[in-house]
Amino acid sequence: MVSRCFLRQLFEKESSTYTYLLADMAARQAILIDPVIETAERDAKLVQELGLELRYVLNTHVHADHITGTGRLKKLLPGTQSVISRASGAKADLLVGHGDTVKFGGEEVSVIPTPGHTEGCVTYLHKAQGWAFTGDAVLIRGCGRTDFQGGSAANLYDNVWQNVLNLPDSTVLYPAHDYKGQTSSTVGEEKQHNPRLTKTREEFIQIMAGLNLAYPKKIDESLPANIVCGLHDLPDRMKDWL
Amino acid sequence: MVSRCFLRQLFEKESSTYTYLLADMAARQAILIDPVIETAERDAKLVQELGLELRYVLNTHVHADHITGTGRLKKLLPGTQSVISRASGAKADLLVGHGDTVKFGGEEVSVIPTPGHTEGCVTYLHKAQGWAFTGDAVLIRGCGRTDFQGGSAANLYDNVWQNVLNLPDSTVLYPAHDYKGQTSSTVGEEKQHNPRLTKTREEFIQIMAGLNLAYPKKIDESLPANIVCGLHDLPDRMKDWL
Numbered sequence: 066m067v068s069r070c071f072l073r074q075l076f077e078k079e080s081s082t083y084t085y086l087l088a089d090m091a092a093r094q095a096i097l098i099d100p101v102i103e104t105a106e107r108d109a110k111l112v113q114e115l116g117l118e119l120r121y122v123l124n125t126h127v128h129a130d131h132i133t134g135t136g137r138l139k140k141l142l143p144g145t146q147s148v149i150s151r152a153s154g155a156k157a158d159l160l161v162g163h164g165d166t167v168k169f170g171g172e173e174v175s176v177i178p179t180p181g182h183t184e185g186c187v188t189y190l191h192k193a194q195g196w197a198f199t200g201d202a203v204l205i206r207g208c209g210r211t212d213f214q215g216g217s218a219a220n221l222y223d224n225v226w227q228n229v230l231n232l233p234d235s236t237v238l239y240p241a242h243d244y245k246g247q248t249s250s251t252v253g254e255e256k257q258h259n260p261r262l263t264k265t266r267e268e269f270i271q272i273m274a275g276l277n278l279a280y281p282k283k284i285d286e287s288l289p290a291n292i293v294c295g296l297h298d299l300p301d302r303m304k305d306w307l
Numbered sequence: 308m309v310s311r312c313f314l315r316q317l318f319e320k321e322s323s324t325y326t327y328l329l330a331d332m333a334a335r336q337a338i339l340i341d342p343v344i345e346t347a348e349r350d351a352k353l354v355q356e357l358g359l360e361l362r363y364v365l366n367t368h369v370h371a372d373h374i375t376g377t378g379r380l381k382k383l384l385p386g387t388q389s390v391i392s393r394a395s396g397a398k399a400d401l402l403v404g405h406g407d408t409v410k411f412g413g414e415e416v417s418v419i420p421t422p423g424h425t426e427g428c429v430t431y432l433h434k435a436q437g438w439a440f441t442g443d444a445v446l447i448r449g450c451g452r453t454d455f456q457g458g459s460a461a462n463l464y465d466n467v468w469q470n471v472l473n474l475p476d477s478t479v480l481y482p483a484h485d486y487k488g489q490t491s492s493t494v495g496e497e498k499q500h501n502p503r504l505t506k507t508r509e510e511f512i513q514i515m516a517g518l519n520l521a522y523p524k525k526i527d528e529s530l531p532a533n534i535v536c537g538l539h540d541l542p543d544r545m546k547d548w549l
Contacts, residue, residue, distance in 0.1 A: 257356070
């Protein structure tokens with residue numbers, strides 16, 4: 066029998082962010098992908114209840130809509146190391162690039178570059194299970210905006226088609242956000258039904274240029290903390306967590 | 308290779324309700340468990356995009372906190388039949404009881420009585436996959452209130468321990484709600500970490516008697532529609548959906 070990696074999806078309501086806990090239950094080692102500072106305590110509690118050692122906290126990119134839970138989790142669960150892409154320009158204990166793997170027990174995720182929403186966006190792929198944690202590169206029937214942090218609609222389109230939508234159709238896509246209560250999708254579904262990514266490259270670039278989105282509410286407080294994957298220049302309401 | 312039943316979890320934010328789409332992807336037949344009227348269109352669209360025939364809409368009980376999506380889904384996807392427990396006293400195309408099965412293609416869920424939150428609560432068990440859709444009987448680190456609709460803390464405790472927490476520890480529990488962004492649990496976890504259900508029967512009854520919860524905001528508009536699993540006496544804001 067093939068051993069099955071443990072996966073638990075978690076949701077943070079205010080920013081509609083999904084956090085993912087993955088674990089090798091035999092080795093009791095775990096990773097968290099894209100935790101949020103407000104729900105870090107919930108996540109740490111779950112890790113402890115399940116008797117797991119949190120090895121790494123991975124971010125798919127430098128988030129602009131919430132403060133990462135990385136720093137708070139490192140404080141709550143000492144020994145945990147932070148991971149982000151080298152291309153993000155952020156600081157972390159471990160900087161990763163194309164093809165690198167992050168191991169926890171006998172399990173691993175590999176790093177796939179998917180820049181376009183930001184310059185440093187990556188997708189973490191658990192190849193053995195067919196799970197891709199796409200951050201804001203591919204959302205369910207959507208994709209992340211491309212108008213700040215080095216974003217580029219052309220880059221997003223090219224990278225997503227070359228590096229994510231070329232995976233097997235059955236690959237399950239787990240995004241960093243959903244605003245309609247959808248929890249996952251598959252490569253097959255998005256290739257067929259994504260209203261943006263199914264367009265031609267030119268049409269896609271035009272759609273993204275015409276979105277006219279508001280300035281992200283939390284970007285000014287999120288970037289200083291997220292660029293160090295930690296507890297930096299936190300807003301006053303979070304000072305207790307320093 | 309064992310064929311794997313398709314499962315997609317969906318969320319409705321206002322009532323924090325989880326809806327579940329299950330399907331036999333070879334036979335293209337599906338069921339929905341606990342849909343919400345506000346998100347019925349989203350659910351119907353997903354069913355159609357996946358090329359599925361929606362056979363049944365199942366409710367774990369007569370909900371008091373939201374109007375079921377059953378009636379709207381029957382309208383959007385003609386041919387769909389409604390299912391609820393006989394013990395609920397509600398009307399539906401198919402009334403089920405202990406041990407009955409609801410089939411879709413080569414897949415099936417069976418009916419386990421778990422009254423206590425309401426008199427007619429059931430859990431739908433997909434035995435082959437080890438999935439239990441517990442409604443409000445078992446919530447993640449919690450359970451449904453027991454102070455109306457024939458609720459009984461003693462009944463809830465006895466039925467949950469006899470019929471749900473006696474399942475294998477690896478059984479995944481999918482509740483009808485979560486208010487903290489948790490998406491699922493397991494029998495093993497709840498047996499160890501549920502703050503209410505791990506107590507003795509007497510302590511549990513005392514806890515439930517002391518909750519002092521507010522009257523459910525939507526109970527007066529929810530019950531008339533949910534007791535017929537359909538579009539009945541809808542509030543004015545929903546009249547367009549009749």
